[in-house]
Amino acid sequence: MITESEVRDIFALLESANADIDHACQVSKLSNALFSELSGLHKLGEDELRLLYYSSMLHDIGISVSEKGHHKNSYDLIMSDKTLSLTNEERAVVANTARYHRKAGPKVSHNEFMGLSAEERHIVEVLSAILRIGDGLDRTHMSLIYRLSCRISDKYVWIRCYSDYHSRFDEEAALKKSDLFENIFEHKVIIEWETG
Numbered sequence: 001m002i003t004e005s006e007v008r009d010i011f012a013l014l015e016s017a018n019a020d021i022d023h024a025c026q027v028s029k030l031s032n033a034l035f036s037e038l039s040g041l042h043k044l045g046e047d048e049l050r051l052l053y054y055s056s057m058l059h060d061i062g063i064s065v066s067e068k069g070h071h072k073n074s075y076d077l078i079m080s081d082k083t084l085s086l087t088n089e090e091r092a093v094v095a096n097t098a099r100y101h102r103k104a105g106p107k108v109s110h111n112e113f114m115g116l117s118a119e120e121r122h123i124v125e126v127l128s129a130i131l132r133i134g135d136g137l138d139r140t141h142m143s144l145i146y147r148l149s150c151r152i153s154d155k156y157v158w159i160r161c162y163s164d165y166h167s168r169f170d171e172e173a174a175l176k177k178s179d180l181f182e183n184i185f186e187h188k189v190i191i192e193w194e195t196g
Contacts (some may be wrong), residue, residue: 010053027137028056030133031135035130046148047178051093058094058098070110072099076095095112097131100128100132101135125184133189136175138170147162147163148162152187157189161192166195171191
């Protein structure tokens with residue numbers, strides 16, 4: 001479980017970087033919900049959920065350096081930070097997960113990713129896959145989704161988004177960013193909306 005002290009440290013880092021805290025909180029909420037709803041698929045536990053919280057809250061922190069390539073900047077900032085209550089191994093998982101929230105997924109040509117253990121690489125892949133969808137579902141930065149649920153079949157994952165407004169922009173972004181998830185789990189992602 002994440003402690004109050006850890007939450008304070010994360011928020012202090014976000015504030016120092018002048019980050020979009022509302023977006024960070026929304027992406028964290030959605031990613032947490034996806035993690036919980038899809039636990040039967042990914043089989044990870046509370047320790048990994050804690051690392052997902054860090055990654056989802058800090059995924060955009062690199063924008064404070066530059067919008068261009070900010071996913072790589074997020075990696076660098078997390079790796080160089082000394083205020084977060086993370087072991088070196090946890091920090092590397094969090095930084096890599098944040099790094100892969102957009103653009104290309106993990107590759108064998110990425111030295112930072114390949115420097116992780118096989119277990120850590122698996123965790124990064126799963127957490128990044130979830131984070132990418134969570135981030136896509138708030139592409140507008142408007143926190144439109146107040147709840148989500150998932151249904152899993154042999155070949156599909158249905159994500160039902162509960163919102164007052166159907167945002168096609170958020171939906172399209174999430175579907176585009178579901179590529180890593182679909183590759184890892186071999187399940188096609190379908191997004192549904194319940195409005196009103």
